[in-house]
Amino acid sequence: MYDIIVIGGGIAGLYTTYKIHKKSPQTKVLLIEKENRLGGRIHTFENKHMTVEAGAGRIHGSQPLVMGLIDELGLTTKLVKNSGSVVYRPANSNSETESSSSDAPQNHTLLEPVYNYLVDSIFGPKTLPITGLILTLVAVSKTYSKQYLQNHTLTQFAERVLTKDQVNYIKGSFGYYSELVIMNAYDAIKLLNELSPSNTFYSMKGGLEQIVDKMVTIIKRNPNIDILLRKEVSKIVYQESESVFDVYVENTKYQCKQCVCALPKPALLNLSIFTPIRPLLHKVECGTLCRIYSKFDQENLWFKDIDKFTTNNDLRMVIPYKPQEGVIMISYSDNIFADRWQKLYKKEGIRAVNRKLREDMLKSTGISIPMPKHTEIFYWNCGVGYWGVGADSHEVAEKMIQPYKKVNLFVCGENYSENGQQWIEGALDTADKVLSVLARGAESLLHY
CATH class of the missing domain: 3.50.50.60 (FAD/NAD(P)-binding domain)
Structure with missing residues (x-):
């Protein structure tokens, strides 16, 4: 007993x-x-090619329980502050980046340029252009009832507040998708505050x-x-x-x-x-997640000068993970995008995945990247939970x-x-x- x-x-x-x-x-x-093994979705994968986070990837510096646990376990000195820079690269086969609120679709009001300037001044020169739109959603949500927000997705709420072009721009450039189409707006807006570029995030040297x-x-x-x-x-x-x-x-x-x-x-x-x-x-709705890492030859490394970016194809998010080792998180996706990668991998294997990675990267950056030396895929059928509509x-x-x-x-x-x-x-x-x-x-x- x-x-x-x-x-x-x-x-x-x-x-x-x-x-x-x-x-x-x-x-x-x-x-x-x-x-x-113990640890569940906290899993640091290691082989001769790379040491990467298969599941949980970062720590929120303002969350007291996890920061306290890390300190209690004597791991605080291993925390590494993440860069807050992130830009948007439309998948239009050229190398342009968008990193200012003025790059997002505009309403063309007299005060809009001033608002965009303030947003860019607060969050810095390399911030997702949707930041201003997200702040607008957060502000306007204060005028709606909790019940209304709980009974609509964030996309449905956004369609009441923003233009169609602005909503589509958020869908394409946000990176995450389930927060927009699965989660109820009330809880999604709370989560957006946690994801704000003004917050500090950490990874851990040696792995979480x-x-x-x-x-x-x-x-x-x-x-x-x-x-x-x-x-x-x-x-x-x-x-x-x-x-x-x-x-x-x-x-x-x-x-x-x-x-x-x-x-x-x-x-x-x-x-x-x-x-x-x-x-x-x-x-509670379960959402799928997929991280794909690739290792490239470090000589003439194609992503050494590339910032973390989001894009409107199946790559969704790209993070230069360890440039000094030639390792990049070449795709971080959720929902239907994660499912597509998993389906492709299961049906056609890693070579097909590498081919698609190269095709999508060309569309997002204008760069014809070499074939990866090695690629690892980590797919989570229930990666995280989302508070659903209602x-x-x-x-x-x-x-x-x-x-x-x-x-x-x-x-x-x-x-x-x-x-x-x-x-x-x-x-x-x-x-x-x-x-x-x-x-x-x-x-x-x-x-x-």
């Missing part, structure tokens, strides 16, 4: 286990993960998976914590008379007094114990912490974070909320 079973060894489940160890090391915990490795090393020292890898939970049964859970893994049953499911939406849908809250789960993120997030009152079954993960979807911070925030409920329970096993 375990005190607590944590199902899911991604960052939310791992952090939950780590915090239990820190606060109550005598608590007997079982952590179950279906993959052969060091966060995972440090926590794993610490919890493995605790004899009261067991870890199961390559094991998938098939069923959770609550024995009400005894107030215990039977957790089934293949043909083995494990029992616990409290159960934490640190799982994304699709995994919860596969467990019958969550059938009664399916309407809640359907308020979702009240505050209400759903609160209910998901403990879906059934008086039953010690808990849920955490960035999918269910009110304000932290798509960030490590969201996973940590929901885990902390679960831990708070665990700690104040009448028969708490955690001695905080």
